[in-house]
Amino acid sequence: MIKIIIHGCNGKMGKVIAKLAAESPDFKVVAGVDKNTSPLDFPVYSDLKEVKEEADVVIDFSYHEAVPDMVKAAAQKKLPVVIATTGLSEEELKVIEEASKEIPIFKSANMSLGVNILINLVKEAAKILQQDFDIEIIEKHHNMKKDAPSGTALMIADAINQVLNDKKEYVYGRHTKTEQRKPNELGIHAVRGGTIVGEHQVIFAGHDEVITISHSAQSREIFGYGALKAAKFIINQNPGLYNMEDLVKKG
């Protein structure tokens, strides 16, 4: 049985993780951490440093500003971490990288299998279409989401740039520009509304034809299952930074 601490336990995803873990014989939530310390079925602390319970892994779905202190505390406790939180700054990413020298850290802006398949398909399309097609990404999320564009949209854009001969420059929305699109641009656009769980469309627009590769998340559970899979994977790794590709490679 894998003993979990949920960082961000009182949030939407924290509650999904607690529910999925309670339904599985393989996982047990031993504690939670959140700035909102409303009681749950396990002890809730305001800081990972204060947690007394023994655990195997921390699963984090919180807020970008909370991540550096969390990984530092995890490194002190020698606890592997799964980071799902998005909107991380360059500085915050550096703290994660530093901590990964001491503990295994799994980080992905999207824990669903589907988005990770989409990324592979998009990379293949981008290699073939890079000369003649413009690439734009549209993401849509619920009205509670704080960061924009989504971590997934940025992850897709980075994956595209990895395979292109000439790297694209990201353009976020176009309202500040009254000029024609340049060929070296990759547009990234965010839509927010209602309860949309998460949608990502990658548009390859050519002369008189358009190819769209898209993923639509229909529940938060897909991210939850992915995070639990990542937890199972990361507890057996050496210190380092891991992502979905590493998990898929291991089968």
Ligand SMILES: NC(=O)C1=CN([C@@H]2O[C@H](COP(=O)(O)OP(=O)(O)OC[C@H]3O[C@@H](n4cnc5c(N)ncnc54)[C@H](O)[C@@H]3O)[C@@H](O)[C@H]2O)C=CC1
């Ligand atoms: N990688 C993935 O597959 C997914 C990532 N996410 C990301 O996970 C994060 C959380 O998403 P939701 O659960 O929807 O958000 P939410 O807002 O419902 O929950 C966040 C929780 O973190 C807590 N929190 C905020 N600041 C904190 C701090 N300084 N210390 C401790 N706790 C703090 C909040 O009180 C809240 O309970 C977001 O960054 C979101 O983009 C969400 C879904 C899937």
Ligand SMILES: O=C(O)C1=N[C@H](C(=O)O)C[C@H](O)C1
């Ligand atoms: O905030 C969310 O809800 C989600 N955030 C992630 C992101 O920013 O990409 C992943 C998912 O789409 C849901």
